[in-house]
Amino acid sequence: MRPRTEIAMTDAATQTDAAIGEVDAHRRILVAAAHRMLGTLAEAEDAVQEAFVRWIRLHPSERAAIANPAGWLMRVTGRICLDTLGSARARRETYVGEWLPEPVPADLSNGDPAEAALAAESVSTALLLVLETLTPAERVAFVLHEVFAVPFGEIAEVLGRSPAACRQLAASARLHVGRRSGAAVPRSRHDEVVAAFAAASATGRLDALVRVLAPDVVLVSDGGGVVSAARRPVRGVDHVARFLLGLARKQPTAAYEPMVTGDGLGFVIRLNGTVAAVVTFATDGERITDVWMMRNPGKLRAWV
Incomplete structure (x- = not known):
């Protein structure tokens, strides 16, 4: 016992x-x-x-x-x-x-x-x-x-x-x-707009990228003070287009991997196999209205 x-x-x-x-x-x-x-x-x-x-x-x-x-x-x-x-x-x-x-x-x-x-x-x-x-x-x-x-x-x-x-x-x-x-954009249409943005970005041409961005587009980048990121929102079609093209030139070996997110189609950016950023978007059904770029490593662990 x-x-x-x-x-x-x-x-x-x-x-x-x-x-x-x-x-x-x-x-x-x-x-x-x-x-x-x-x-x-x-x-x-x-x-x-x-x-x-x-x-x-x-x-x-x-x-x-x-x-x-x-x-x-x-x-x-x-x-x-x-x-x-x-x-x-x-x-x-x-x-x-x-x-x-x-x-x-x-x-x-x-x-x-x-x-x-x-x-x-x-x-x-x-x-x-x-x-x-x-x-x-x-x-x-x-x-x-x-x-x-x-x-x-x-x-x-x-x-x-x-x-x-x-x-x-x-x-x-x-x-x-x-x-x-605001008005909800069907997920399928959102993804079509993002795919058009990706195609325009791949050309490396400013005029092509400008055509898929809304005039008042805003880009926000979160680095958390850990990695480099824009300290303030980038506003306006010309500024956002030039920022994105400049980033691509600085990272010529970056791989852009399509990924479904809570926002719809987005992209995981990998540098040398490591996740460097996750980019998600909002659209008005015709063009990109918001670009959200997460670069803070502490908020990327779900993507590793």
């Missing part, structure tokens, strides 16, 4: 394993939600890890009393993201150069469950940039309710406000997102 202490230790280990399994079962959806709230995969994973720690620290009887562990984990993750958003805004004020949300591939095959969840429910850079303009409370309310259908009563627990106030926050965010997002 085993000693009581050994039995107790075995039971505790079993309970811990069960608690870990509960979190792992919901990790994909939690990371997907946190990514929308925070804009980077690293911060999203940190938020979910913190929720995981809080779940494990609960007494087994407390966990057993929670009827909906998935809902509990989502609420806790939302609260952590709300707290993180406040400090993130302060950090971004001192960020070196322009800040862009982390692009995520729409088709990953490396087997990571969190990234697979993000791939299945990928979001565009355009949407994440609009979400950046919301207040932290609006962003959390919008993501939890509009994307993940969390009831306002539960969102109220996250935000520390009444359900009615949370409903107003989500409505305000929805209106703002709709107004800033």
Whole structure:
């Protein structure tokens, strides 16, 4: 017969394993939600890890009393993201150069469950940039309710406000997102425009590239202060075209690999086999309106 202490230790280990399994079962959806709230995969994973720690620290009887562990984990993750958003805004004020949300591939095959969840429910850079303009409370309310259908009563627990106030926050965010997002371009048309841009870029001719760029096109490059990147947005068709052609001349051995992203067709730029940048686009259905160039190595790990 085993000693009581050994039995107790075995039971505790079993309970811990069960608690870990509960979190792992919901990790994909939690990371997907946190990514929308925070804009980077690293911060999203940190938020979910913190929720995981809080779940494990609960007494087994407390966990057993929670009827909906998935809902509990989502609420806790939302609260952590709300707290993180406040400090993130302060950090971004001192960020070196322009800040862009982390692009995520729409088709990953490396087997990571969190990234697979993000791939299945990928979001565009355009949407994440609009979400950046919301207040932290609006962003959390919008993501939890509009994307993940969390009831306002539960969102109220996250935000520390009444359900009615949370409903107003989500409505305000929805209106703002709709107004800033503009008319949606069909993905097939978006990809056709990007393919035309790629063909024009391959010619190396300024006039060819200018024809596929909107007059008020904007290029934003995020190097995070780690690698060289344009410190300010490049604006206007002539400036953007010359910037892109100049970059191509400086990197004659660069390989441009087409890749499906949350924005549609984009490109992974490799130098000597190493991912140097990911470029995504927005279009008006006829020409390129925005070019987003992610060069920050810390936001490229999903592409390696």
